[in-house]
Amino acid sequence: MKxxxxxxDIAKKLNxxxxxxxxxxxxxxxxxxxTRKLVEETAKEMNYEQNRLAQALKSGKSYNxxxxxxxxxxxxxxxxxxxxxxxxxPKGYHVIICQTHDQKSLETENIxxxxxxxxxxxxxxxxxxQNANDDNFDALIKKNVPLIFFDRKKDIKGISSVxxxxxxxxxxxxxxxxxxxxxxxxxxxxxxxxxIFKNRYLGYKQAILDSGLEFDESLVxxxxxxxxxxxxxxxxxxxxxxxxxxxxSSSDFTALGAIQEIKEHGLNIPEDISVVxxxxxxxxxxxxxSITSVDQSPIEMGRLxxxxxxxxxxxxxxxxxEKQVVLTPELIVRKSSLRTPVKH
Amino acid sequence: MKxxxxxxDIAKKLNxxxxxxxxxxxxxxxxxxxTRKLVEETAKEMNYEQNRLAQALKSGKSYNxxxxxxxxxxxxxxxxxxxxxxxxxPKGYHVIICQTHDQKSLETENIxxxxxxxxxxxxxxxxxxQNANDDNFDALIKKNVPLIFFDRKKDIKGISSVxxxxxxxxxxxxxxxxxxxxxxxxxxxxxxxxxIFKNRYLGYKQAILDSGLEFDESLVxxxxxxxxxxxxxxxxxxxxxxxxxxxxSSSDFTALGAIQEIKEHGLNIPEDISVVxxxxxxxxxxxxxSITSVDQSPIEMGRLxxxxxxxxxxxxxxxxxEKQVVLTPELIVRKSSLRTPVKH
Numbered sequence: 233m234k235x236x237x238x239x240x241d242i243a244k245k246l247n248x249x250x251x252x253x254x255x256x257x258x259x260x261x262x263x264x265x266x267t268r269k270l271v272e273e274t275a276k277e278m279n280y281e282q283n284r285l286a287q288a289l290k291s292g293k294s295y296n297x298x299x300x301x302x303x304x305x306x307x308x309x310x311x312x313x314x315x316x317x318x319x320x321x322p323k324g325y326h327v328i329i330c331q332t333h334d335q336k337s338l339e340t341e342n343i344x345x346x347x348x349x350x351x352x353x354x355x356x357x358x359x360x361x362q363n364a365n366d367d368n369f370d371a372l373i374k375k376n377v378p379l380i381f382f383d384r385k386k387d388i389k390g391i392s393s394v395x396x397x398x399x400x401x402x403x404x405x406x407x408x409x410x411x412x413x414x415x416x417x418x419x420x421x422x423x424x425x426x427x428i429f430k431n432r433y434l435g436y437k438q439a440i441l442d443s444g445l446e447f448d449e450s451l452v453x454x455x456x457x458x459x460x461x462x463x464x465x466x467x468x469x470x471x472x473x474x475x476x477x478x479x480x481s482s483s484d485f486t487a488l489g490a491i492q493e494i495k496e497h498g499l500n501i502p503e504d505i506s507v508v509x510x511x512x513x514x515x516x517x518x519x520x521x522s523i524t525s526v527d528q529s530p531i532e533m534g535r536l537x538x539x540x541x542x543x544x545x546x547x548x549x550x551x552x553x554e555k556q557v558v559l560t561p562e563l564i565v566r567k568s569s570l571r572t573p574v575k576h
Numbered sequence: 577m578k579x580x581x582x583x584x585d586i587a588k589k590l591n592x593x594x595x596x597x598x599x600x601x602x603x604x605x606x607x608x609x610x611t612r613k614l615v616e617e618t619a620k621e622m623n624y625e626q627n628r629l630a631q632a633l634k635s636g637k638s639y640n641x642x643x644x645x646x647x648x649x650x651x652x653x654x655x656x657x658x659x660x661x662x663x664x665x666p667k668g669y670h671v672i673i674c675q676t677h678d679q680k681s682l683e684t685e686n687i688x689x690x691x692x693x694x695x696x697x698x699x700x701x702x703x704x705x706q707n708a709n710d711d712n713f714d715a716l717i718k719k720n721v722p723l724i725f726f727d728r729k730k731d732i733k734g735i736s737s738v739x740x741x742x743x744x745x746x747x748x749x750x751x752x753x754x755x756x757x758x759x760x761x762x763x764x765x766x767x768x769x770x771x772i773f774k775n776r777y778l779g780y781k782q783a784i785l786d787s788g789l790e791f792d793e794s795l796v797x798x799x800x801x802x803x804x805x806x807x808x809x810x811x812x813x814x815x816x817x818x819x820x821x822x823x824x825s826s827s828d829f830t831a832l833g834a835i836q837e838i839k840e841h842g843l844n845i846p847e848d849i850s851v852v853x854x855x856x857x858x859x860x861x862x863x864x865x866s867i868t869s870v871d872q873s874p875i876e877m878g879r880l881x882x883x884x885x886x887x888x889x890x891x892x893x894x895x896x897x898e899k900q901v902v903l904t905p906e907l908i909v910r911k912s913s914l915r916t917p918v919k920h
Contacts, residue, residue, distance in 0.1 A: 304648040337616050348638055349693035349694065459862075518836075
C-alpha cells in the first residue's frame with residue numbers, strides 16, 4: 233500500500249518547513265499569497281486531500297470534530313474556534329460548529345446532531361441554562377466520544393477542560409479600579425451557576441475585601457451579556473441615592489451598554505464613573521472611548537483545547553485521563569478606566 | 577403506528593398558537609421565560625424530540641442542514657445563520673456550520689465533510705478565492721443534495737439563491753454622498769469575481785455617471801474586508817495630490833480602518849472626508865462617530881434561504897426548479913457622512 237502524503241512530504245518537496253506548509257494549508261495570514269498557492273497546488277498534486285478521505289475510510293473515523301458554543305457572533309468564541317481550526321486542520325481534521333443560544337434544549341439537540349454526524353469528538357462551552365445537568369453529556373461519554381470543555385465548563389469526573397483563571401482576571405480588573413481611586417465599585421455579573429461567572433464574582437469580591445473597602449452585595453447585579461441589558465441595569469444604578477463610581481462588568485457587551493447609558497445621563501467616563509469589561513472584544517479597542525477589558529487569549533485557548541482532544545483521541549481507550557489546563561488572563565487598560573494622572 | 581407529535585399538538589394542549597410554540601422552542605426573545613419553559617417541558621412530555629429522531633430514522637434523512645460561510649465572526653453572517661435557524665428549528669432541522677476563511681481548499685473540505693455528515697442540504701455563501709470554479713458544487717449536485725446560495729453566489733443552472741440588490745444599495749449610498757455635496761468619491765472595492773462586489777462597484781459607478789460627475793477609475797481600489805487593509809489603502813489615498821473627499825466602502829471593516837487613518841491624519845469626518853460602509857455591522861452604530869452603512873436584512877435573508885431549502889427538499893425530486901430571491905437594501909445615514917445642514 234502506498235504511503236500517505238503528509239505535510240512533511242510537501243515541505244520536503246518545496247524545501248520549506250512543515251510548519252510553513254501547515255500554516256499555508258491552514259490560511260495563516262503570516263504566509264504570503266504566493267506561498268499559500270504553491271503549497272495548495274503541491275498538496276493537490278501529491279493527493280494530500282484524497283489521502284485524508286482514504287485514511288478516514290480505513291480507520292472508521294469521520295475526521296469531523298464538533299464544536300458547540302453559546303453563540304458564534306462574539307469575537308471570543310469565534311477566535312477560540314479559529315484556534316481549534318488552526319490546530320486541527322493540519323492534522324486532517326475538519327471542524328463543524330453548532331450554537332446553543334444558551335438554551336439547554338438546543339444543547340441536547342446539538343449533541344445528538346453531532347453524534348448523528350459521526351463526529352470523532354466534541355469540544356464545547358456549555359450554555360447558561362440554570363438547570364443544566366449532566367444528561368446531555370452521558371450520550372457522548374457512553375459512546376466513548378471524547379468531550380472537552382473550554383471556557384464554560386462543568387466539573388465532570390474524567391472530562392478535561394481548558395479555561396482561564398477568571399478569578400485572577402476579575403481580581404486584577406477590580407484592583408486596577410481601586411488603585412485608580414474608585415471606592416464604590418459595582419459588579420455586573422451573570423448566571424453564577426456557570427463557573428466562569430462565579431469565579432469573576434469571587435475575584436471581584438476578594439479584591440474589594442483585600443483593599444479594606446466595604447463589600448456591598450447590593451452592588452452586584454446579575455444580568456445577561458447583552459448591550460441592552462447593560463443599559464437597563466446602568467439606568468437602575470444611576471438612580472441609586474448613593475450611586476457607584478465604577479463598574480466592573482463580566483461582559484464587554486454589558487459594559488458597552490453601561491457606557492451608553494452613563495453618557496446619556498451627561499456623566500463623564502472615567503472622571504465620574506469608570507467602566508471595565510471582560511473578554512477584550514475588538515470593539516473595546518475600536519471605540520473612541522476605548523474600553524478597559526480582560527484578554528482571555530482565545531486563540532491560545534482554542535489551540536490548547538484541540539491539543540487536549542488530539543491527545544485523548546490518540547490515546548489508549550482503556551486509560552481514562554483528565555487534564556485541567558488553566559490560562560492566565562491579561563488586563564488591558566484603556567481610556568474607560570484610566571484617570572488622567574494628577575500633576576503636583 | 578402512533579402519529580408523531582407536532583407543534584400543533586403542543587399548541588392545542590397548552591391552548592396557545594402553534595406560532596408561539598415554534599417561537600418558544602426556537603428561543604425567540606419575544607417569548608417569556610415562563611412560556612418557553614412550559615413549552616419545552618410539554619414538548620419533552622409529548623416526546624417531540626424523540627419523534628424528530630424517529631422520523632429521521634424512518635425517512636433516511638439526517639435532519640442536519642449544513643451552512644457554509646466565509647467567516648462566522650461577522651455580524652452579517654452570524655445574523656443570516658440566526659435567520660436560517662429560526663426557520664429550520666421549528667421544522668425539526670438542525671443547523672451545523674462551517675467556515676471557509678475565503679479559501680477554496682477549505683470550501684472543498686467543508687462540502688466533503690458535510691456530505692460525510694449526511695446533511696440534507698447545504699446553504700452557502702461562496703469564498704472569495706479568485707479561481708473558484710464549479711467543481712466544488714458538482715459533488716452536491718450529483719448526490720441530489722439541495723444547494724442554495726445566499727449573499728455571495730455563483731450563477732449555476734438549477735441552483736437557487738437569495739441575495740440583496742447590491743447594485744441598488746451601492747447606488748443609493750453613492751447618491752447620498754453626491755447629494756451631500758461630495759465630488760471626488762473613492763470606492764474601496766473587493767474581489768469583483770464575486771458578484772456582490774461587482775454589483776456594488778457597478779452601482780457606485782452608475783451613480784457617479786448619472787450625476788454628471790467625472791468617473792475616475794484610479795479612485796476604485798480593490799482590497800479585503802479587514803480593518804488594517806482599510807487603513808493601508810486610506811493612507812495611500814491621503815497621499816494623492818488630488819485626494820478624495822468621500823469614501824464609499826463595500827465593507828464596514830474597511831470603512832472603519834479608513835476612519836481610523838483619516839483621524840490619525842488630523843482630518844475631520846464628515847467635514848473634510850466622508851465615509852460610508854456596507855453591511856450595517858453593529859459597531860457602525862456603537863461608535864461615537866457612527867458610520868453610515870447599507871443594511872442587508874441578514875435575518876430575513878437567512879429565513880428566505882431556509883424557506884427556499886424547505887421548498888426544494890419537500891418537492892418532487894424529478895422537477896428541477898430554480899428560484900432567485902432578491903431583497904432590497906436600506907441605507908442607514910449616520911454621522912460619518914451627514915454634513916450639518918448650512919443655515920441661511
